[in-house]
Amino acid sequence: MICPDMEVKLNEYVDGTLPAAERALVAAHVAGCAGCRAAVAELQALLAAAGALPKSIPPRRDLWGGIAVRLGQRATGNVQRAFWTGALAAAAVFAIVVGTSRLLPPSTALHRPAGQGWAAVTADYEQSAAELVATLAMERGRLRPETVALVERNLRIIDAAIRESRAALERDPGNAELRQLFAAAYRQKVELLRWATRVATSS
Amino acid sequence: MASDPTDLIHRAQQGDQAAFEALYRQHVGRVYALCLRLTSDPAQAEELTQDAFVRAWQRLASFRGESALGSWLYRLTVNVVFLHLRGARRRSLRVLTTDDPSALERPAGGEGESDGPAVALDLERAVAGLPPGARQVFVLHDVEGYRHEEIARLTGVAVGTSKAQLFRARRLLREALNR
Numbered sequence: 528m529i530c531p532d533m534e535v536k537l538n539e540y541v542d543g544t545l546p547a548a549e550r551a552l553v554a555a556h557v558a559g560c561a562g563c564r565a566a567v568a569e570l571q572a573l574l575a576a577a578g579a580l581p582k583s584i585p586p587r588r589d590l591w592g593g594i595a596v597r598l599g600q601r602a603t604g605n606v607q608r609a610f611w612t613g614a615l616a617a618a619a620v621f622a623i624v625v626g627t628s629r630l631l632p633p634s635t636a637l638h639r640p641a642g643q644g645w646a647a648v649t650a651d652y653e654q655s656a657a658e659l660v661a662t663l664a665m666e667r668g669r670l671r672p673e674t675v676a677l678v679e680r681n682l683r684i685i686d687a688a689i690r691e692s693r694a695a696l697e698r699d700p701g702n703a704e705l706r707q708l709f710a711a712a713y714r715q716k717v718e719l720l721r722w723a724t725r726v727a728t729s730s
Numbered sequence: 731m732a733s734d735p736t737d738l739i740h741r742a743q744q745g746d747q748a749a750f751e752a753l754y755r756q757h758v759g760r761v762y763a764l765c766l767r768l769t770s771d772p773a774q775a776e777e778l779t780q781d782a783f784v785r786a787w788q789r790l791a792s793f794r795g796e797s798a799l800g801s802w803l804y805r806l807t808v809n810v811v812f813l814h815l816r817g818a819r820r821r822s823l824r825v826l827t828t829d830d831p832s833a834l835e836r837p838a839g840g841e842g843e844s845d846g847p848a849v850a851l852d853l854e855r856a857v858a859g860l861p862p863g864a865r866q867v868f869v870l871h872d873v874e875g876y877r878h879e880e881i882a883r884l885t886g887v888a889v890g891t892s893k894a895q896l897f898r899a900r901r902l903l904r905e906a907l908n909r
Contacts, residue, residue, distance in 0.1 A: 538896070586758065586779060587776070590756075591755075594784055664813055672792070
């Protein structure tokens with residue numbers, strides 16, 4: 528039986544990730560506690576067994592046939608796939624433009640009453656962004672690593688802006704400036720994803 | 731046919747499918763084992779193994795040889811698996827599990843077989859019976875040797891969550907193996 532609150536420390540002890548001073552304290556405790564000593568022995572045995580598991584397991588059938596077919600299809604399907612990828616991106620952008628327009632202030636022609644459609648806007652955004660992100664994930668191998676890093680870094684910045692805008696709007700739902708800021712952040716994200724997807728599919 | 735890995739990689743990068751097939755034969759067991767342990771679903775593991783090799787073929791030009799091809803391929807495989815699992819979660823709002831841990835039984839004599847195949851099989855079954863999140867972190871950390879920071883990046887969870895899942899997995903495995 529492990530002493531209360533010792534589980535994390537014992538795990539880190541066997542992993543060798545404790546600082547030296549703390550490791551010495553845990554070692555002293557283990558030396559005097561039969562329950563924790565037994566737990567350490569079990570953990571060490573478990574780690575040894577896990578490390579000794581076979582690294583290779585043959586599949587039940589030869590999978591190469593299915594792979595070869597897909598490799599062959601890819602060579603002839605590039606044009607068609609690029610078309611559909613582009614169409615998906617365009618559809619997602621259309622959806623997001625419609626979605627974000629619901630957030631615009633009352634002076635715009637596409638205004639919806641405050642509060643109406645918030646869930647729909649969020650859903651539109653999340654679905655569209657997810658589709659673009661998925662498309663980009665499939666195609667990111669065509670981008671240079673430094674381009675991928677730059678896109679990801681900028682996406683993190685924009686996502687942070689979206690989170691902050693969303694939190695501010697939850698505190699002050701009627702604030703038109705916040706709604707514009709929120710919509711602008713959405714548009715930035717879609718434009719970035721759209722650009723990256725376009726570059727990936729055209730390279 | 732030349733079997734030098736560097737030559738095979740170079741030829742595969744030039745579009746030689748026969749060379750790529752030779753690379754597939756060298757690495758399929760390791761890729762499948764990874765997919766199987768992460769999903770606990772042999773059929774899904776087969777599909778993901780195929781997906782991983784198709785993705786590898788598409789991205790082979792970007793492999794510059796800084797690491798071994800195997801390391802590059804296994805990392806790509808983990809990405810393929812978690813991209814799939816995240817998509818599946820979004821679509822179905824449920825995670826994958828297995829009702830049949832015996833599905834992990836495999837022909838004896840696989841590469842790296844230890845002196846205790848019965849013990850290994852018990853552990854395989856126990857791992858297959860873990861909750862998905864705990865199982866995936868255990869496989870990546872304790873079987874494959876990934877660090878928590880890498881696991882957090884690959885799976886989209888916090889480092890603290892990765893540690894908590896690992897310690898939970900180890901506790902559940904100790905309980906299962908002591909029964």
